[in-house]
Amino acid sequence: MRSRLRFPRLASLLALVACAGDSAPAPLEPPEPPAASLQGDILFIGNSLTAGHDLPGIVQSLADSAGTAGFRTAAILRGGSALEDHWTERTALRVIAQGNWRFVVLQQGPSSLPESRVNLRQWAARFTERIRAAGAEPALYTVWPERARFSVFADVIEAYRLAAADVHGIELPAGAAWLEAWDRAPELELYGPDDFHPTLEGSYLAALVIYGGLSAHSPIGLPARFALPSGAVREISPATALVLQQAAAATLAPQSP
Numbered sequence: 001m002r003s004r005l006r007f008p009r010l011a012s013l014l015a016l017v018a019c020a021g022d023s024a025p026a027p028l029e030p031p032e033p034p035a036a037s038l039q040g041d042i043l044f045i046g047n048s049l050t051a052g053h054d055l056p057g058i059v060q061s062l063a064d065s066a067g068t069a070g071f072r073t074a075a076i077l078r079g080g081s082a083l084e085d086h087w088t089e090r091t092a093l094r095v096i097a098q099g100n101w102r103f104v105v106l107q108q109g110p111s112s113l114p115e116s117r118v119n120l121r122q123w124a125a126r127f128t129e130r131i132r133a134a135g136a137e138p139a140l141y142t143v144w145p146e147r148a149r150f151s152v153f154a155d156v157i158e159a160y161r162l163a164a165a166d167v168h169g170i171e172l173p174a175g176a177a178w179l180e181a182w183d184r185a186p187e188l189e190l191y192g193p194d195d196f197h198p199t200l201e202g203s204y205l206a207a208l209v210i211y212g213g214l215s216a217h218s219p220i221g222l223p224a225r226f227a228l229p230s231g232a233v234r235e236i237s238p239a240t241a242l243v244l245q246q247a248a249a250a251t252l253a254p255q256s257p
Contacts, residue, residue, distance in 0.1 A: 040072035046107030051077040057228040058207035082108040083123035101136040112155035128167040135213035138169035147195035181247035208248035219248040
C-alpha cells in the first residue's frame with residue numbers, strides 16, 4: 001500500500017545542476033550548494049526532465065498553496081544522466097545517507113528499450129536499498145518519450161511501473177497523465193520546442209501527479225498561479241489548469257486503495 005504520510009515543515013534548499021548532455025535543456029537555477037547543505041522532505045534525483053521549470057519547486061509551491069504541511073523539496077539533477085550515472089558520481093548516495101528524507105523520487109530517461117528497462121529496474125533497486133536504509137520511501141517518476149518516438153509511450157509507462165513494483169515503491173505516473181490530458185484536450189502543448197522537454201504546462205501536470213501521489217490529496221483546486229521557492233511567479237490559464245488537474249486526478253484514482 002502506498003504511504004499516506006503528512007510531513008513536518010523543514011527548511012529546504014533546491015539544488016539544480018547544469019544540464020549539459022541533453023538537447024535544448026531548460027535554464028536551471030540556482031547553482032548547486034554543497035551536498036551537506038541539502039535538506040527537506042522530498043529529494044529528487046534525475047535529469048533535465050525534472051529540472052525544467054523547476055519541477056521540485058512547483059511541487060513545493062503547490063503544497064504550500066494547499067496548506068499541506070512540510071513538502072520541502074531538494075534535488076540532485078544532472079542533464080542526460082541515468083540513475084546509474086548518479087550512482088557512479090555518488091553525490092546522491094551521500095545526500096540520501098544524511099537521512100531525514102521522507103521520499104526520494106527517482107527519474108531517468110524514457111527507458112523504453114528492453115536494455116534501458118533492465119537498467120532502470122536494476123538501478124532503482126540498488127538506490128532503494130540505500131533509500132530505505134536511510135528511513136525514506138522510494139518513488140518512481142514516470143516520464144514520456146520524445147515526440148518522434150510517441151509510439152513507445154506505453155513502453156515508457158510500463159518500464160517505470162515495473163521498476164516501482166520491483167521495489168514496492170510509489171508510482172508517480174506523470175507520463176500516463178499526459179496521455180489522459182490529451183484525451184481530454186488534444187490541443188494541449190505539453191512538449192516544449194525541442195519535442196522532448198516539457199512546457200510549463202507539462203511540468204505543472206507532472207507536479208500535480210507527484211503532489212497527489214505523495215500526499216494522497218486531490219490535485220483538484222490547486223492554484224494556476226504560483227510562486228516558486230526562487231521567488232519567480234508562474235501562471236497557467238485557469239481553464240488549462242483545471243483540465244490538467246482533472247487529468248492528474250483521473251490518472252491517480254486507480255492507485256487509490
